[in-house]
Amino acid sequence: xxxxxxxxxxxxxxxxxxxxxxxxNNLIAVxxxxxxxxxxxxxxxxxxxLSQHLIAQSTFQNPNKSNGPQYAGKMYSLGxxxxxxxxxxxxxxxxxxxxxxxxxGYAQLQSHVxxxxxxxxxxxxxxxxxxxxxxxxxxxSLHAPGLAPNFEEDPEGFTCHLSFTISNFANKPHKDxxxxxxxxxxxxxxxxxxxxxxxxxxxxxGGEFVFPDDSCGINFSGFNGIVECxxxxxxxxxxxxxxxxPSNSLHTRMGLSCQxxxxxxxxxxxxxxxxxxxxPSQSHWGIRDMN
Numbered sequence: 001x002x003x004x005x006x007x008x009x010x011x012x013x014x015x016x017x018x019x020x021x022x023x024x025n026n027l028i029a030v031x032x033x034x035x036x037x038x039x040x041x042x043x044x045x046x047x048x049x050l051s052q053h054l055i056a057q058s059t060f061q062n063p064n065k066s067n068g069p070q071y072a073g074k075m076y077s078l079g080x081x082x083x084x085x086x087x088x089x090x091x092x093x094x095x096x097x098x099x100x101x102x103x104x105g106y107a108q109l110q111s112h113v114x115x116x117x118x119x120x121x122x123x124x125x126x127x128x129x130x131x132x133x134x135x136x137x138x139x140x141s142l143h144a145p146g147l148a149p150n151f152e153e154d155p156e157g158f159t160c161h162l163s164f165t166i167s168n169f170a171n172k173p174h175k176d177x178x179x180x181x182x183x184x185x186x187x188x189x190x191x192x193x194x195x196x197x198x199x200x201x202x203x204x205x206g207g208e209f210v211f212p213d214d215s216c217g218i219n220f221s222g223f224n225g226i227v228e229c230x231x232x233x234x235x236x237x238x239x240x241x242x243x244x245x246p247s248n249s250l251h252t253r254m255g256l257s258c259q260x261x262x263x264x265x266x267x268x269x270x271x272x273x274x275x276x277x278x279x280p281s282q283s284h285w286g287i288r289d290m291n
Contacts (some may be wrong), residue, residue, distance in 0.1 A: 009210060011219035018216055018231075028214055029231035030128045036199045036225045044197065047226055050116050051188045051254055052195030054078065054164050056109055060098045064163070072242060073169025078113070079147040079161035082263035089276060090267045092149040113148040120258065121158050123228055124184040131182045131230045132158060138181060138260070142268040159184075159258040160268075166192055166252045168204070170242045173212050176233040179265040183233040185257040188226055192252040200224050203251040207243030211236055220253065233259065 015033050020026035036044065054076070063074040077093045099106045125132040136158040146154035147162065154160075159180075176183065187209075189198045202224065209229075210217035214236060218227060231238075245251050270276060 007215040009212070009215055009217050011208060011217045013219045013221070013223055018211070018214070020214065020236075027232070028211060028216075028236050029229055030131065031218060031227065031229045032127050033223060034226045034228070035223075036197070039225065046119050047188060048195070048197045050119060050256075051190045051197065053109070053112060053116055054254065054256070055166075055190070055192070055195035057093075058164075058166075060094050060106055060109075062095055067163075067171070069171040069174040069239070071170060071172065073165055073167045075163055075165045075169065077161065077163045079159070080145060080151075080264055081161060081261055082267045089271060090151070090264060094149075110149050114146060117147045117154075117157055117159075120162070120184070120186075120256075121156075123186060124158065124230060124258070127184070127228050127230045132184075134181050135159070135184070138179075142265065143272055144260075144268055159260065161261060161264060162256060162258045164257070165240075165255040166190075168207070168243045168245065168252065169255060170207070170240050173210075173237045173239045175235065175237050176259060177262060178234065178259040179262045180234070180259040181232070182230050183257055183259045184228070184230050185255060186226060186228045187220065188254045188256070189224070190252060190254050191250045193250055195254075198251055202253075203245050203249040204243050204253050205245070206241055207253050208241045209238065210241060211238050213237045233257075 012031070013033070016031050018028040018031065020028055057078055058074075058076045061076050063076060067075050080090050080092055082090055094106070121132070121136075124135070139158050139160070140155055143153045144157070144160045145151050146157040146160060148154075189202045189204070190196060191198060205221070208217050208219050208221075218229070220227065240255070243253065
């Protein structure tokens, strides 16, 4: 760790484990690079299915405008958050006016969420089994649902919320304020309109992911593949640098990040402890899911 603002950032373009200092007592991040050229076709297909699915989900949402550190690009979400309306306990992502235009399409899309939920969990476990198990333990202790929009406990899952970014997303240095012991993220090079993988000649320049206080970062330049990372986002400052593409390019680097928002954790704890039922003024508060 070196919180010197003038320190030179060392960028990596291969798998690594990043420690806070030479004692190796405090882990910052585990990063893995997966080349398309050596990737099993079935695995590549699952990544593409995931990115296509998330692009489809974005058509039923509006971009998140409340992410403070963000200053470029678009952010969307999938899964559960504390409801925006005061009389809701917890709710799923979706704009009613957009869903009403194609309710069957929306319902069909949501039916595929569990398979993507399992895939993301498998990828997280592949980066670090111990970090995955720590996050899963928290998830299970809350009797939390998975990412699917039906409020049912998911004991095999590890997360009930994720955010994803496109359109040359960038943000300022920050530490996350969520409740997850570790966050899991993957970066996928895609065509923004379809979610199809871009396996070579990727046209996005920049967009490096940096731990500024620790003088290290991830360099995506020239790499054709998927990058995955597990790290303690609430403890170590991080940012995504600006990126750009040619004006006629559809390429974007999708970022996907799994974490448990604090307000969602509080709502889940209150549901678990029958808080709403035991408080007459809030006993009618509802869970906003597909039912």
